[in-house]
Amino acid sequence: MRTVGGASGLARRYTTYAVAGALLVGTVATASTAMAIGIAGPLSFTPTDFGSVKVGSTNPLTVTVTNHGGNPALISRLAVDGVSFATGDAGTCALGANIAGSGTCTVKLEWTPAAVGPLEAELRMGYSEGAGSTNYAVGLTGTAVSDEVPVPNVSNKPNKPRDERVVGGPKAASYMIKWKTPAGTSQERPVGAYRLTVQQQRRSKFIVDKRVDSGTLQYKITRKQLLKATLKSRGDVGGRIVYIVKVRAVNTAGTSAVSQARLVMALR
Helix, strand or coil, rough: CCCCCCCCCCECCCCCCCEEEEECCCCCCCCHHHHHHHHCCCCEEEEEEEEEEEECCCCEEEEEEEEECCCCEEEEEEEEEEECEEEECCCCCCCEEEEECEEEEEEEEECCCCCCCCCCEEEEEEEECCCEEEEEEEEEEEEEECCCCCCCCCCCCCCCCCCEEEEECCCEEEEEEEEECCCCCCCCCCCCEEEEEEEEEECCCCEEEEEEECCCCCEEEEEEHHHHCCCCHHCCCEEEEEEEEEEECCHHHHHHHEEEEEEECCCC
């Protein structure tokens, strides 16, 4: 336990100062008390997280070290305990340098992970004031991730949308295309939106090509909208026009399954 004599001659006892993300080895005053009586420290370190880093790539991190005391802290130890590390340029923290009271310095680090997984490393720093010294072991965090995209399951197609139908007679002013969520568990479930297409029979051009949210499961199309995009032919005169409605479900691999219905519209 470290004791410091005050101006009144009374000795004061100081408890361990907890620094977020750091393990303090030794006993120092709290930040407010250290400032009031003019001693060095405690120190704080931010940030300490590299985030996600791809294997083989280099990610820099600048750690700011703050001296919360009123006196300068003389850096007596500075090291990184871990693999795949390098010390970057232009860091202002250095062995034998002072961190001014209420001042800061920076440690520049670079991490180049060689394998996937969490980072296990520590930044170690010590400072001295007179005959005493205090040491810190600051945990550094981060995750090394693979640059490869995992291959999704492509063994099964997604289940088809089921009970697809068109609501509305041949002369209706509008038609409601409806379908249901696929049933069964033998194949993959669709992901994301469905793709709805409507095209005139024996024609390649889409009159409708739309992504419909999986929570909606229906789409309304008007007679006027269909006729505007319809290519007339001799066989259509006085008769009817047939449209092909398709709903596509897609899985995570991009494999699709299609459900199909017919929309029949009378010309008059």
